[in-house]
Amino acid sequence: MASEKFVIPIGPQHPALKEPGHFEFNVDGEIVTDASVRLGYVHRGIEKGAETRNFVQAEYLVERICGICSHVHATAFCLGVERLAGVEAPPRAQAIRQIVAELERIHSHLLWVGVAAHEAGFDTLFMYTWRDRETVMNLLEGITGNRVNYSANVLGGVKCDIGPEQAEAIQIGLNFLEERTRHYLEVVSSDAMFLRRTRGIGVMTREDAERMGVVGPTARASGVPRDVRIDAPYLLYAEHPVELVIEEAGDLEARFKVRVRELFESYRVIRELLTALPEGELTARIPRRIKPAETISRVEAPRGELFYFIKSNGTDSAERVKVRTPTLPNMASVLALSVGHQLADVPMILAGIDPCFSCNDRMAVVKRNGDEQVWTWEQLRQYGIEYYR
Amino acid sequence: MTLKLDQSWQAALDKLKTWARINSPWAIHFNSGSCNGCDIEILATLTPRYDVERLGIKLQGSPRHADVLICTGPVTRQARDRLVRIYEQMPEPKFVIAVGSCALSGGAFRGCYNILGGVDQVIPVDVYVPGCPPRPEAIIDGVVKLLAKLRGADPSDTPVVFDPDSAGEAAILAGEDPVEGPAHAQQEEEAIA
Amino acid sequence: METDTCLQKAAELLAPWAQETIEPEPGRVDVAVAPGDLVAAARALMDARWGYLTAITGLDPGEEDGRLEALYHFACGAAIVTLRVRVPRTRPAVPSLIDVIPSVSFYERELMEMFGIVVEGTPNTDRLFLPEDWPDGIYPLRKDFRMEQLGG
Numbered sequence: 132m133a134s135e136k137f138v139i140p141i142g143p144q145h146p147a148l149k150e151p152g153h154f155e156f157n158v159d160g161e162i163v164t165d166a167s168v169r170l171g172y173v174h175r176g177i178e179k180g181a182e183t184r185n186f187v188q189a190e191y192l193v194e195r196i197c198g199i200c201s202h203v204h205a206t207a208f209c210l211g212v213e214r215l216a217g218v219e220a221p222p223r224a225q226a227i228r229q230i231v232a233e234l235e236r237i238h239s240h241l242l243w244v245g246v247a248a249h250e251a252g253f254d255t256l257f258m259y260t261w262r263d264r265e266t267v268m269n270l271l272e273g274i275t276g277n278r279v280n281y282s283a284n285v286l287g288g289v290k291c292d293i294g295p296e297q298a299e300a301i302q303i304g305l306n307f308l309e310e311r312t313r314h315y316l317e318v319v320s321s322d323a324m325f326l327r328r329t330r331g332i333g334v335m336t337r338e339d340a341e342r343m344g345v346v347g348p349t350a351r352a353s354g355v356p357r358d359v360r361i362d363a364p365y366l367l368y369a370e371h372p373v374e375l376v377i378e379e380a381g382d383l384e385a386r387f388k389v390r391v392r393e394l395f396e397s398y399r400v401i402r403e404l405l406t407a408l409p410e411g412e413l414t415a416r417i418p419r420r421i422k423p424a425e426t427i428s429r430v431e432a433p434r435g436e437l438f439y440f441i442k443s444n445g446t447d448s449a450e451r452v453k454v455r456t457p458t459l460p461n462m463a464s465v466l467a468l469s470v471g472h473q474l475a476d477v478p479m480i481l482a483g484i485d486p487c488f489s490c491n492d493r494m495a496v497v498k499r500n501g502d503e504q505v506w507t508w509e510q511l512r513q514y515g516i517e518y519y520r
Numbered sequence: 521m522t523l524k525l526d527q528s529w530q531a532a533l534d535k536l537k538t539w540a541r542i543n544s545p546w547a548i549h550f551n552s553g554s555c556n557g558c559d560i561e562i563l564a565t566l567t568p569r570y571d572v573e574r575l576g577i578k579l580q581g582s583p584r585h586a587d588v589l590i591c592t593g594p595v596t597r598q599a600r601d602r603l604v605r606i607y608e609q610m611p612e613p614k615f616v617i618a619v620g621s622c623a624l625s626g627g628a629f630r631g632c633y634n635i636l637g638g639v640d641q642v643i644p645v646d647v648y649v650p651g652c653p654p655r656p657e658a659i660i661d662g663v664v665k666l667l668a669k670l671r672g673a674d675p676s677d678t679p680v681v682f683d684p685d686s687a688g689e690a691a692i693l694a695g696e697d698p699v700e701g702p703a704h705a706q707q708e709e710e711a712i713a
Numbered sequence: 714m715e716t717d718t719c720l721q722k723a724a725e726l727l728a729p730w731a732q733e734t735i736e737p738e739p740g741r742v743d744v745a746v747a748p749g750d751l752v753a754a755a756r757a758l759m760d761a762r763w764g765y766l767t768a769i770t771g772l773d774p775g776e777e778d779g780r781l782e783a784l785y786h787f788a789c790g791a792a793i794v795t796l797r798v799r800v801p802r803t804r805p806a807v808p809s810l811i812d813v814i815p816s817v818s819f820y821e822r823e824l825m826e827m828f829g830i831v832v833e834g835t836p837n838t839d840r841l842f843l844p845e846d847w848p849d850g851i852y853p854l855r856k857d858f859r860m861e862q863l864g865g
Contacts, residue, residue: 172599173553174842176632198557261567279557343816344765363791440770455768598844
């Protein structure tokens with residue numbers, strides 16, 4: 132029957148790691164004709180939680196919105212609260228925030244290259260990038276004392292200093308990573324097998340990218356010059372700028388290239404900051420209660436523009452904290468892009484969200500010996516338990 | 521499927537099963553509301569520096585093939601049913617490792633409206649690994665503790681908690697000298713120099 | 714400065730619908746518009762290719778105020794323009810921007826489920842973040858939300 136739709140549900144639990152999300156793809160043969168998503172499996176109610184905690188506790192909370200880019204969340208929140216309080220972090224603190232932010236970008240991009248390569252079945256690249264990523268994890272641990280959720284920020288400054296020994300360790304680590312990154316750039320732009328999975332797949336034109344409001348490397352791979360570090364410099368990005376990394380093709384290959392090339396900019400700017408690290412205090416005093424006001428704080432997370440809206444009300448906790456993470460605008464584009472592609476390309480297009488076929492959330496119609504019956508979720512569950520007992 | 525065997529054969533079969541399970545536990549990972557911090561550390565245990573696969577621990581895609589469920593994150597209202605379902609889909613005997621402060625108690629997210637609490641509010645937990653997030657060594661140690669418990673045979677034993685003072689066992693398994701630190705790190709430093 | 718010219722241009726574009734225009738901090742303009750004028754105001758910005766919609770923030774100023782607010786933030790470089798729409802708490806409704814900005818759907822779904830502001834004309838009204846068994850008529854980010862409303 133031509134009118135019949137075949138729906139493939141994916142998630143929330145899928146064999147590859149990463150966050151749970153539930154996708155539904157309508158397919159015609161192998162071609163995707165429609166896509167929808169259901170989020171919220173990891174919705175914890177952080178925006179509300181931040182209203183019931185004081186600013187210091189809320190900073191701890193927003194840092195745990197995402198374990199991969201925890202530092203940028205805390206940075207955006209601290210910058211916003213500091214602006215509300217009329218306090219500016221000392222230059223040394225800002226430099227250290229920027230160094231940690233760029234180290235985090237390195238860890239995040241290497242992680243992404245690995246996971247995306249894994250989606251393409253290129254596990255060798257996955258293992259290599261993750262091995263090299265341990266170098267930057269060591270550096271982050273050396274600076275902050277933790278591999279993930281570094282807690283480098285406090286309101287008004289940073290907790291940890293970078294001494295000459297650590298600076299040298301970072302330089303050595305970066306030299307090693309830079310050499311490896313050159314190799315990765317060569318792999319993602321010249322490996323014939325890999326290019327079959329990336330070149331010309333999931334093409335987003337510049338017009339589409341602008342229309343859909345995508346952010347971060349996804350936008351820059353489609354030729355949209357959009358980077359908060361350049362458009363609205365924060366921390367010391369005005370004094371020590373990064374150069375815009377941009378690709379025009381808009382396909383998966385371009386997204387790989389943009390991220391890998393961004394690594395070189397991160398290495399360069401960290402080196403620059405280490406040699407020109409300002410002297411001085413690490414923290415500025417910040418009042419406990421903050422007068423009523425509203426502010427917007429934007430930073431460039433590894434995945435794109437991160438947006439914070441913070442409203443204070445004269446007490447020691449926020450009236451409202453609104454967080455818009457880069458994945459939300461990008462997710463809409465992913466759904467639109469997958470239409471018209473082979474189902475096999477969808478994981479690559481979704482890359483980093485990596486779904487697979489495993490569980491189905493709704494009731495199912497079971498046909499057995501001609502009589503049709505509708506099973507409820509509970510019956511289906513019981514049947515499954517009995518069958519495998 | 522149940523097969524009736526006489527007692528001595530049954531005992532031999534059980535012994536064989538325990539032996540196989542201890543030598544190669546297959547795990548499945550589920551994130552019921554985590555921030556990804558623990559998830560990337562679990563992933564890191566599979567990659568070259570820690571490489572748990574050489575110890576026979578394999579991460580599996582389907583709950584039908586898994587012996588061990590590794591849970592991260594607090595349990596959100598929406599993930600609860602999925603977590604229970606995945607647990608129910610696993611074949612007996614099954615074991616649960618809760619990784620990270622959130623999975624233990626709800627952690628930083630305790631009191632948020634969409635959080636039910638730790639994993640043990642929903643399914644029974646055998647091993648608790650605290651930390652925000654725990655280091656890969658701690659996660660490996662959690663698995664090792666579970667295996668030690670299995671060797672003791674009774675799976676309904678009291679739960680065990682990772683103890684940083686006894687992390688030596690996992691460190692040795694991970695190819696590290698507990699005093700000198702990660703062996704790989706030293707090799708890498710030499711390679712860099 | 715470039716940011717200032719950007720903001721000036723936005724203020725000129727939005728002048729026909731602006732009820733009140735304030736500059737809360739450097740680099741930002743906050744323009745209050747009536748719910749009925751929202752689509753026209755957004756269209757004016759989009760037609761002039763003035764930046765992109767970066768987020769929609771819902772705000773609950775408290776029950777005594779009797780209103781809810783929806784803030785539409787547009788960004789162009791370092792400049793941010795906020796369209797502030799105030800709607801009565803008893804019947805909160807705003808028009809959808811879907812005809813002007815196709816990617817707005819997720820933001821509008823979030824606004825609906827978190828604040829109970831009805832977005833008229835938005836194509837998809839399903840929940841995005843909250844669980845399926847979440848009770849109807851309970852909006853977690855409103856100030857009068859209590860955990861007890863969720864029951865067991």
